[in-house]
Amino acid sequence: VIGQPTKSKRQKEPGENKIRPVNKKVKPKTPKMKERESADPSLKSQSILTQVMDKGRFQKLAATLSLSAGQSIELRCKGSNVTWNYPSYLDTFKDSRLSIKQLDKYGQLILANSTAADTGEYSCWLQLCNGDKCRKDETKTGSTYIFFTDKEELFVPTPSYFEIVYLNPDKPAVIPCRVTTPSAKVTLHREFPAEEIEADGTDIIYDVKKGFIYQHPTSDHKGIVYCKAESQGAPQISIKYHLLYVEVPKGPPSATIAASSRRAEVSDSVHVICTVLGEPDVDVNFRWQYPGQESERPVIIQNFWRLINRGTGQTTRISKSVLLVEDFEARDAGNYICIAQNPHGETTVATKVELN
Numbered sequence: 001v002i003g004q005p006t007k008s009k010r011q012k013e014p015g016e017n018k019i020r021p022v023n024k025k026v027k028p029k030t031p032k033m034k035e036r037e038s039a040d041p042s043l044k045s046q047s048i049l050t051q052v053m054d055k056g057r058f059q060k061l062a063a064t065l066s067l068s069a070g071q072s073i074e075l076r077c078k079g080s081n082v083t084w085n086y087p088s089y090l091d092t093f094k095d096s097r098l099s100i101k102q103l104d105k106y107g108q109l110i111l112a113n114s115t116a117a118d119t120g121e122y123s124c125w126l127q128l129c130n131g132d133k134c135r136k137d138e139t140k141t142g143s144t145y146i147f148f149t150d151k152e153e154l155f156v157p158t159p160s161y162f163e164i165v166y167l168n169p170d171k172p173a174v175i176p177c178r179v180t181t182p183s184a185k186v187t188l189h190r191e192f193p194a195e196e197i198e199a200d201g202t203d204i205i206y207d208v209k210k211g212f213i214y215q216h217p218t219s220d221h222k223g224i225v226y227c228k229a230e231s232q233g234a235p236q237i238s239i240k241y242h243l244l245y246v247e248v249p250k251g252p253p254s255a256t257i258a259a260s261s262r263r264a265e266v267s268d269s270v271h272v273i274c275t276v277l278g279e280p281d282v283d284v285n286f287r288w289q290y291p292g293q294e295s296e297r298p299v300i301i302q303n304f305w306r307l308i309n310r311g312t313g314q315t316t317r318i319s320k321s322v323l324l325v326e327d328f329e330a331r332d333a334g335n336y337i338c339i340a341q342n343p344h345g346e347t348t349v350a351t352k353v354e355l356n
Contacts, residue, residue, distance in 0.1 A: 087119070169217060219245040266355070277318055291332055297332065
């Protein structure tokens with residue numbers, strides 16, 4: 001009885017009476033919605049991320065959102081322990097336009113005076129913590145890709161004018177010429193010989209959020225390419241991308257070790273060099289064990305790497321760690337052990353240096 005007056009505000013005169021009996025049938029529909037939400041996590045995850053609109057209104061976000069560059073945006077994510085993800089360059093440059101706060105019931109992200117470079121994915125999720133250990137709550141996440149459109153900047157700006165893209169035969173390669181206007185027409189071009197590269201939708205596809213994707217890279221794809229975009233005006237050209245073909249077996253580092261001399265005199269200088277050939281975009285970490293380590297013998301260790309062309313159209317990364325012992329003495333004689341590690345595992349190699 002109490003509920004009837006609030007339901008009959010007569011905003012829709014004839015329809016109001018029709019809606020009332022339908023409302024009685026909502027109960028059986030409710031579990032159906034819950035089933036659908038649990039079956040499709042994306043429906044549920046979108047509900048925790050909202051955009052704050054004018055006059056305190058809130059809007060749930062779709063998979064993509066287009067705003068004009070220069071606008072500010074406020075996003076909120078429900079929860080008392082929220083983690084955010086956003087275009088990484090905002091962290092790189094410690095951008096003061098970005099503000100992130102955690103309030104009692106929600107996390108807040110504000111981006112002021114947006115630019116075309118802010119185009120990218122913005123997402124959030126709840127952290128479930130037990131003591132010091134935290135994990136992502138996969139059922140409570142939200143994500144949207146925001147285009148900050150700018151007629152003067154059809155391509156999302158990058159810090160460099162030239163970028164290297166590695167072509168691995170066992171995984172797709174991305175030429176990341178992303179646009180700020182989703183409706184822009186984008187084409188891919190080879191610099192030499194000058195020609196357009198057709199995106200056939202199978203081997204080469206275009207994803208407006210990522211760029212051009214080579215599904216099955218081969219050595220035929222190597223070279224210098226660029227993208228061209230058109231949208232209601234003169235076409236614009238992206239930066240250049242140097243595509244390098246890589247064919248190095250995946251796995252723990254392939255390491256070798258060598259000393260400048262197997263036998264050393266007292267007061268000699270001895271170099272021990274640990275060398276790894278591997279994938280161009282895979283970092284290698286080095287650790288050393290050497291005879292004078294326990295007695296805190298001072299040594300000099302230098303690490304460096306460079307790319308080499310093996311002459312077969314393949315590019316390899318050569319990583320080196322050099323251990324230098326100055327003024328060799330008796331305690332320096334013995335085994336020099338190098339442990340090289342990459343994400344696939346580690347390899348240990350050793351060599352012996354004796355005192356003459």
